[in-house]
Amino acid sequence: MFETSSFDRPRTTSGDLVVDGGRPPYPAAARSVTVPGDKSVSHRALLAAMLPGAPSRLTVRNANLGGAVRALLPAMRTLGFRTTVAADTLTVEHGGPVTPQPKRPHPDITRWPDGVPYLETGGSSAAARLLIGVLAGLGRTAVVDGDETLRHRPMSWLAEPLTRLGADIVHLGDAGRLPVLVRGAVHRPCTVELTVGSAQARSGVLLAAVAAGLPVTVRHPVRSRDHTERMLAAFGATLTESPGEVRYDGGPVTVPPVVDVPADPSLAAYPVAAQLLAGDGGELSVRNVCLNPTRLGFFDVLRRAGADIRYRDMRLGSSGESAGTIAVRGGTKGVDGVRVDDPATLHALIDEVPLLAAVATTLPGPSWIGCAEELRFKETDRLTTTAGMAAAFGARIEVADDGLLVSGGAPLSAGHVPSYEDHRIAMAAATLATCLPGRTTVSGGACHRTSFPDFAEVQRAVGARITEVTPR
Numbered sequence: 001m002f003e004t005s006s007f008d009r010p011r012t013t014s015g016d017l018v019v020d021g022g023r024p025p026y027p028a029a030a031r032s033v034t035v036p037g038d039k040s041v042s043h044r045a046l047l048a049a050m051l052p053g054a055p056s057r058l059t060v061r062n063a064n065l066g067g068a069v070r071a072l073l074p075a076m077r078t079l080g081f082r083t084t085v086a087a088d089t090l091t092v093e094h095g096g097p098v099t100p101q102p103k104r105p106h107p108d109i110t111r112w113p114d115g116v117p118y119l120e121t122g123g124s125s126a127a128a129r130l131l132i133g134v135l136a137g138l139g140r141t142a143v144v145d146g147d148e149t150l151r152h153r154p155m156s157w158l159a160e161p162l163t164r165l166g167a168d169i170v171h172l173g174d175a176g177r178l179p180v181l182v183r184g185a186v187h188r189p190c191t192v193e194l195t196v197g198s199a200q201a202r203s204g205v206l207l208a209a210v211a212a213g214l215p216v217t218v219r220h221p222v223r224s225r226d227h228t229e230r231m232l233a234a235f236g237a238t239l240t241e242s243p244g245e246v247r248y249d250g251g252p253v254t255v256p257p258v259v260d261v262p263a264d265p266s267l268a269a270y271p272v273a274a275q276l277l278a279g280d281g282g283e284l285s286v287r288n289v290c291l292n293p294t295r296l297g298f299f300d301v302l303r304r305a306g307a308d309i310r311y312r313d314m315r316l317g318s319s320g321e322s323a324g325t326i327a328v329r330g331g332t333k334g335v336d337g338v339r340v341d342d343p344a345t346l347h348a349l350i351d352e353v354p355l356l357a358a359v360a361t362t363l364p365g366p367s368w369i370g371c372a373e374e375l376r377f378k379e380t381d382r383l384t385t386t387a388g389m390a391a392a393f394g395a396r397i398e399v400a401d402d403g404l405l406v407s408g409g410a411p412l413s414a415g416h417v418p419s420y421e422d423h424r425i426a427m428a429a430a431t432l433a434t435c436l437p438g439r440t441t442v443s444g445g446a447c448h449r450t451s452f453p454d455f456a457e458v459q460r461a462v463g464a465r466i467t468e469v470t471p472r
């Protein structure tokens with residue numbers, strides 16, 4: 001799906017999204033929608049099947065079935081797990097046939113390690129990093145690789161702390177990048193200090209520790225999404241948290257046979273934003289959404305700025321997560337601008353930055369989204385690509401070293417907008433286009449399938465006119 005000679009401006013190979021924007025001629029069909037299961041919880045639930053203490057058959061219900069989660073399945077089959085997908089249920093069983101994956105050619109690698117399983121996780125960094133953590137905990141030797149995009153993303157964030165815990169991680173191509181050879185289990189109980197807020201890095205270390213039964217203390221600069229901590233605690237691990245630190249005592253976990261995944265708040269953000277941008281005064285609710293506070297930054301920032309967004313009917317589920325309804329009423333009237341200027345809030349909306357910036361372009365006043373330097377290391381440099389997408393609508397937006405400054409109040413118009421083959425940029429652009437009269441074509445917008453396969457259907461249910469055009 002991705003061919004590139006330049007990291008930030010890949011050549012588009014996905015189909016386009018075409019949006020006929022402006023106020024729909026009919027009232028929105030649905031006042032209540034659902035979105036797919038949470039991507040992060042789905043990744044963790046799948047990998048839990050590899051932990052000591054896992055059942056021989058693990059069922060993950062309401063899993064996210066986008067490309068990023070599916071990217072783990074071939075790797076798991078290479079490791080001898082049988083994987084089955086039926087509707088939104090994923091099943092992982094021990095003792096399946098070993099199905100090797102083809103090796104992706106690498107310009108600097110002429111010979112791959114002999115007799116070592118080769119595991120490729122496409123473009124999903126969460127899949128690669130969490131898998132590396134589990135392998136390093138189990139002491140299972142394997143090569144982990146990714147597609148051309150993922151090979152650009154930093155793996156040293158995780159490889160360095162794992163090496164400190166005693167794992168042997170060899171970068172086979174570029175230093176600090178995929179592919180890596182993971183061999184030798186973590187075995188040194190110690191304290192590791194993370195220098196980035198990445199939840200994937202912290203989770204990779206914790207999964208390694210739990211897979212090895214190794215006591216560790218992880219110090220971290222910001223408490224980003226804590227799904228791993230919640231899930232491991234729900235499975236019986238003793239984790240002690242204090243500010244800037246999480247300790248694991250080395251004790252066992254018991255993984256239940258069924259894990260239920262709540263809906264993804266990062267995906268709920270798109271219909272909520274479409275409803276706010278339509279501003280027709282009605283109420284829209286998104287049901288059964290993960291209401292983990294480390295994920296609710298998009299809604300919280302807009303609430304603080306004056307939007308009418310509420311959380312309701314909260315209850316606890318089997319993955320250690322609480323879920324409930326997000327209800328939004330009215331538009332953005334009275335909201336002047338939005339502001340993100342602390343790392344915890346930024347991490348609580350890290351994947352929603354393109355969407356928050358898109359909403360900010362429609363507000364009258366200035367907006368600032370800061371503490372966002374890690375966004376430069378996503379599928380694309382999302383500070384640059386968010387600005388490129390917004391500018392294509394006519395927005396005035398400046399890229400700073402660590403954030404985005406949106407001037408607000410600029411006249412916006414429909415037109416041709418790039419997605420850079422980045423699903424978050426594509427969905428943010430298509431959502432903004434719903435409120436702009438005229439036709440917008442989001443080139444390569446069909447890459448939304450990475451995380452939200454039924455994006456267009458859900459947005460149509462809230463009144464948007466979106467179609468997908470297959471590439472010629």
Ligand SMILES: O=C(O)C1=C[C@@H](OP(=O)(O)O)[C@@H](O)[C@H](O)C1
Nearest residue numbers: 040126197198199200201350351
């Ligand atoms: O832990 C996870 O599942 C994820 C964490 C975030 O990445 P970082 O932790 O690297 O910021 C997020 O952007 C990604 O979509 C999924």
Ligand SMILES: C=C(OP(=O)(O)O)C(=O)O
Nearest residue numbers: 123124125126351378424
């Ligand atoms: C950045 C993302 O995912 P990952 O880091 O797992 O590729 C994302 O889904 O927006």
